[in-house]
Amino acid sequence: MVVCLCKGVADGAIRRAIRAGARTVPDIGRACGAGTGCGSCQNLLACALRHEDLRRARPDVPAVLAAAYAPLQPAGAAPGAMSGVMPGAMPGAMQ
Secondary structure, X not given: OEEEOOOOEEHHHHHHHHHOOOOOHHHHHHHXXXXXXXXOOHHHHHHHHHHHHHHHHOOOHHHHHXXXXXXXXXXXXXOOXXXXXXXXXXXXXXX
């Protein structure tokens, strides 16, 4: 999925930059160019940094989340797919 439209940078390139040592949004920009155009994706880049920090600190989290959301998945949905979740089915979801 393309995260930075200005530079055409996909999420995989952003994850690789973080795993290669990027620790700030400007670090990501220097590594792959994301966030160096209009800046509208910088919040997403910050979220990616937090996600990778959590992944490193708690490698069990993806499995825990998958188990927690499994009852919300439509039959035959790919693991982690959220297409079957209706607004309001999760706390904080838009109504």
